[in-house]
């Protein structure tokens with residue numbers, strides 16, 4: 001048990017963030033850990049700690065998604081169900097949707113802070129990609 005009070009109440013986020021089609025992640029102090037990385041029932045989790053939690057750590061979660069969305073035009077994930085393709089833009093929109101559904105206030109504050117996100121999609125640009133820009137700052141700034 002830790003005495004950390006950072007972030008207020010304990011976050012009870014659980015999700016499917018490590019590729020399984022069942023709940024395989026949990027939040028510990030703002031970062032996600034892989035529930036499948038445990039050797040014995042009740043033992044410590046061995047893998048994780050790198051992914052910010054979309055619920056209680058929305059800013060870092062969205063910062064990481066922004067970085068990914070701005071550096072990757074497209075890709076695909078192989079999976080048992082045939083996998084799926086993604087673009088920088090789809091990574092970003094999925095991350096925003098997730099953060100907003102789990103933590104609307106935290107997500108809104110994080111988006112304000114990030115301001116502009118230039119997601120990449122395959123296109124006619126010089127590097128074979130086009131920028132789709134999302135602008136978040138401005139709203140609510142005059143709210144006193």
Ligand SMILES: [Zn+2]
Pocket residue numbers: 011012013027028029030031053054055056057
């Ligand atoms: Zn959390």
